[in-house]
Amino acid sequence: MSEKKENSKKRALVAMSGGVDSSVAAYLTVKQGYDTRGVTMKLYDNDTIMCNSRTCCSLEDVEDARSVAFRLGIPYHVFNFKDEFEDQVIKPFIHAYETGSTPNPCIDCNRYMKFRALWIRAQMLLEDYIVTGHYGRIQYDGGSGRYLLKKAVDLSKDQSYVLYSLTQDELARTLFPLGEFTKDVTRQIAEEQGFINARKRDSQDICFVPDGDYAGFICGHTGKTYPQGDFVDMEGNVLGRHKGIIHYTVGQRKGLGLSLKEPMYVVKLDTEKNQVILGRNQDLMTRTFTVKDFNWIACSVPGSSMKADVRIRYRHHESSAVITPLSENRVSITFDQPQRAITSGQSAVAYDGDVVIGGGVIE
Known part of the structure; x- marks a missing residue:
């Protein structure tokens, strides 16, 4: 877990998707002495995503999460966030494609749902922390007085790229119990605890587009041609x-x-x-681009340009670049070497080693 002060009386609300990661995160939260309760966020109906496959249907996920919560002996709730998800994730997703961008809705879901809407509900329940099954680490740096977001130990599962929007306040009240673990260890813990989802396969693609047909989803959801x-x-x-x-x-x-x-x-x-x-392929190569809504995590806005390693897609390997602030939340980034297919709507995330400096949306 992070290097925050832990207190056995602290209350923690665990976001439980029904998958193995969030289930083991709940187990570890209980084990570390937190007064724990689980919650599944209902984000859409199956009719909304035109789904008839069990792999993406929320009922099975809810029952799996409920089973784990019962086994852990913790309270469990299902919260209805369908309206918020439609407004904050699905509508921007559709708008981006309609305007020629390529969005990453997982980032918006983290920003607006897990760490904003869920926290508002958590405050109503007098919770101290939100807990998720993300593979990332949060550490407090006494020298700078800031919370740092760091890559997970298991780099093959690291999710720091989709978490760059976390603010200092959000990092201070969030726990990532899996940050120090590999996926194999997570599954081993789940099996040892007898969790029903210990071998459940990881979700693929975007949750509300289970078949990967983004255009088909957009046409069906909007009714447009x-x-x-x-x-x-x-x-x-x-x-x-x-x-x-x-x-x-x-x-x-x-x-x-x-x-x-x-x-x-x-x-x-x-x-x-x-x-x-x-x-041609060479026409896709670019060095310089701008980024909006840049969220600085490891430092405040610097007064001059700085070097960093920058990732422009979730599966992209970081490359060396210079970041130049243009305003409080807008930057220009110039790679040392041209990069392929820098895409509007995707996110650029800057790193210093395993520490996330910050990130934003490519213009």
């Missing part, structure tokens, strides 16, 4: 017809439905002209 338009090359020559802007993202090569003389990739989405601009 998105007009066809032209594929054009970098010189504006028409190469064919696309099936709607929402079907494409920067860097995409597969699924274009074109017969081309050489491999071509989506380089830009022009929503005003309803065009998908295609180019």
